[in-house]
Amino acid sequence: VLVSKMRGNFVEYIFKVSDSMIPGRYPGLLGFSIRKQIIGTEVWTVSAWENEEAVTEFVTSDAHTQAMMAGGGAIAKMTSRTTTVAYEELPVSWTWAEEVLAEQEEPTYEVVSATP
Numbered sequence: 001v002l003v004s005k006m007r008g009n010f011v012e013y014i015f016k017v018s019d020s021m022i023p024g025r026y027p028g029l030l031g032f033s034i035r036k037q038i039i040g041t042e043v044w045t046v047s048a049w050e051n052e053e054a055v056t057e058f059v060t061s062d063a064h065t066q067a068m069m070a071g072g073g074a075i076a077k078m079t080s081r082t083t084t085v086a087y088e089e090l091p092v093s094w095t096w097a098e099e100v101l102a103e104q105e106e107p108t109y110e111v112v113s114a115t116p
Contacts, residue, residue: 001090002055003097004045004080013067014043020063021047028054030087035094046097048090055082 018034032047049055058064071078081100085092 001085001092001100002045002047002049002080002082003100004078005042005101013070014045017063017067018045020061026054026058026061028057031091033091033094044094044097044101046092046094048085048092052082 014034014036018032021029021032028050030048030050032045035044036042047058049058079101081103083100
């Protein structure tokens with residue numbers, strides 16, 4: 001499960017990337033969800049993948065790469081974590097996702113805990 005929190009002008013790219021996540025385009029995608037503040041600039045994403053290879057395929061896709069390059073300062077403040085959950089635990093809750101992000105002290109985009 002990949003969980004992220006972003007701010008700023010990167011928000012428009014979140015929706016471009018999610019529009020690219022049509023069934024079958026990214027093998028291994030089990031599901032995803034986006035949450036945005038009604039008033040404010042924070043956006044959260046959570047996506048579930050079958051394995052680390054599927055995540056890598058997604059994060060190196062054209063849509064995701066373009067969004068990351070265009071994200072500028074928002075990327076510097078982005079928090080992202082990867083963790084493993086059992087299939088039976090899906091879908092995860094937003095409360096769970098917030099707790100996963102809170103475990104990280106500094107904003108980063110690196111994978112903290114990779115799927116085996």
